[in-house]
Amino acid sequence: MSQIDIQSDIQQTILKQQKIDSRRKWILNGVLLVLLLLAPFVMYPVFLMKILCFALFAVAFNLLFGFTGLLSFGHAAFLATGGYTTGYLLSNFSGLTTEMGVIAGTLMATVLGLGFALLSIRRQGIYFAMVTLALAQLVFFFFVQASFTGGEDGMHGVPRGELFGLINLEDNLNLYYVVLTVFLGCYLLVQRIVSSPYGHVLKAIKQNEPRAISLGYKVDRYKILAFVMSAALAGLAGSMKSVVFELASLNDAHWHMSGEVILMTLIGGMGTLLGPVLGATLVVNIEYQLGQGPLRDWVDPILGGIFVITVLAFRSGIVGEVQKFVRKNMG
Amino acid sequence: MSDQYVLETQNLVKEFKGFVAVDDVNLKIQKGHIHALIGPNGAGKTTVFNLLTKFLIPTRGQILLKGEDITPLKSAAIARKGMVRSFQISAVFPHMTALENIRVALQSFEGNSFSFWKSGASLNRLNARSMELLESVGLTEFANTTTVELAYGRKRALELATTLAMEPEILLLDEPTQGMGTEDVDRVVELVRKAAQGRTVLMVEHNLGVVSKLCDRITVLAQGAVLTEGDYETVSADPRVREVYMGAGSSGERGTDAEVEAAQ
Incomplete structure (x- = not known):
């Protein structure tokens, strides 16, 4: 066989592999979709929506942490900014329909994300984490002091309103399917982003930044875009959360929340698509179940323990370990 | 002058x-x-x-x-x-395949590197050129291998091919x-000699x-x-x-x- 034949042979193999991978991806997406469509008939919709909002938050965070290699310790700021903006607008301007409030919240978080990114992107590693934490603390103190947020009490009575002025969102099931649609849209978007030409550059930057620079990539710009998209999706999660609970609370802005999203992502598996969704589901469930029982005061130590075990024993997280296992045993 | x-x-x-x-x-x-x-x-x-x-x-x-x-x-x-450099410590993207390593370099000139909405399949048209470059350093059969699994000498060869993908002057x-x-040294000498043409x-x-x-x-x-x-x-x-x-x-x-x- 000539050299050219071998080359085109290998190219064919690679294309076939891509097809198999993408088929696997869509089967998985399909299963996920069916489960989520049926879920509200088995579980309380508001609880499910809480999981979806946190799952979106974790997916957004993972775009930056898992796929770009930047550990932000300030993502609570975007969640809270989305929530407060939407809450404030929907409470004070009765003419606004719900989706306008949500879009505005998302935009606000996007702009804030750009600001954070411009101030932090040149820092590396722990310094990057520290700068984002410091900026997020500034945002936190702003929300504590500002009168419209209700300070420690939070912003209560955010009206859910109607989608496009047509669909009544006071109904939990209606709202569930709206939140589900938004979540799935964002999930698919992130799936697309990480496999796009842009996603390949992010991968390169994450794996070897100096090399990416020496190949002519202005890495800061790629990182800034990733940061802004991550902030936007985090803001969207916060906006929807305030609609779901009819409440925007100071908890969302606290650094504790920035830590929790790291925990969710790590447990589920950073740098995987499904990992943060699974991680968020687990963490929200653990908090809820334990919060009901006699271990109420032990929620944080238990989560901390899980965190330590994850980091020490299975660093790639649940989904990451499963992927490794599948790859090893099924070719 | x-x-x-x-x-x-x-x-x-x-x-x-x-x-x-x-x-x-x-x-x-x-x-x-x-x-x-x-x-x-x-x-x-x-x-x-x-x-x-x-x-x-x-x-x-x-x-x-x-x-x-x-x-x-x-x-x-x-x-x-x-003017493109290589590094003292082998600079590859470890969790990409050899082919993807080269593609990232070729992509640098494509003008689609910010297209986060496009399918990754749009990069496949760079495959043929990538295979040529892999062939030039004798890595054809490793195109689909994750780089971290390549031997040291092959990583260096891949790095050279990636650098050449930039068509540096x-x-x-x-x-x-x-x-x-x-043995590897002799191979690299030949590779550098070939790469230095023009x-x-x-x-x-x-x-x-x-x-x-x-x-x-x-x-x-x-x-x-x-x-x-x-x-x-x-x-x-x-x-x-x-x-x-x-x-x-x-x-x-x-x-x-x-x-x-x-x-x-």
Whole structure:
């Protein structure tokens, strides 16, 4: 066989592999979709929506942490900014329909994300984490002091309103399917982003930044875009959360929340698509179940323990370990 | 004269808090040459590389690429101007396949690198060219292998192919044969020779055997300054060169001392 034949042979193999991978991806997406469509008939919709909002938050965070290699310790700021903006607008301007409030919240978080990114992107590693934490603390103190947020009490009575002025969102099931649609849209978007030409550059930057620079990539710009998209999706999660609970609370802005999203992502598996969704589901469930029982005061130590075990024993997280296992045993 | 020299430095200086790492270096790299930068450990060879590609900012002095002052440019811009470097420690993207490694380099010129909405399949049209480049360094059969699983010599070959994907006019190679066995060294020598056709190469190299086989011109650095310059015969006969190599005395240098003697 000539050299050219071998080359085109290998190219064919690679294309076939891509097809198999993408088929696997869509089967998985399909299963996920069916489960989520049926879920509200088995579980309380508001609880499910809480999981979806946190799952979106974790997916957004993972775009930056898992796929770009930047550990932000300030993502609570975007969640809270989305929530407060939407809450404030929907409470004070009765003419606004719900989706306008949500879009505005998302935009606000996007702009804030750009600001954070411009101030932090040149820092590396722990310094990057520290700068984002410091900026997020500034945002936190702003929300504590500002009168419209209700300070420690939070912003209560955010009206859910109607989608496009047509669909009544006071109904939990209606709202569930709206939140589900938004979540799935964002999930698919992130799936697309990480496999796009842009996603390949992010991968390169994450794996070897100096090399990416020496190949002519202005890495800061790629990182800034990733940061802004991550902030936007985090803001969207916060906006929807305030609609779901009819409440925007100071908890969302606290650094504790920035830590929790790291925990969710790590447990589920950073740098995987499904990992943060699974991680968020687990963490929200653990908090809820334990919060009901006699271990109420032990929620944080238990989560901390899980965190330590994850980091020490299975660093790639649940989904990451499963992927490794599948790859090893099924070719 | 700027036509003749594609790359020049003028009084290049790099100081680190009172320590002069690169001291008033004037390099002139002639077009089409394979030019070696040699010298004992700590002579400032890699620092010069980092200055040329702006991974470090020069304290003073100028860098001219084809007569144009590129001193204020950033690393990525310099790569786009056609001067691309390799690294001392094998610089690959470990969790991509060999093919994807090359594709990332080719993609750099595609103008779709911010297209986060496009399908990854749009990169497949770069596959054919990537395969050609892999073929040129003998890695065809490893196209679909994750890079982290490749042997060291193959990683270096892949790195070279990735660098060549940038179609650089000037290739900066930082110790391309470092840590390799004899067989791999011979392969790399052949690869560099092939890669150098129609290009200018500046390489840092410890292995004087490699330098004698490949290089048209040699600059010797010692303690940050240029000690001497010339072709291999001139440089290897220079008593001062032998002295700095002997004087360095570290175990890494002894091998090259022997080679200096063997070559004479």
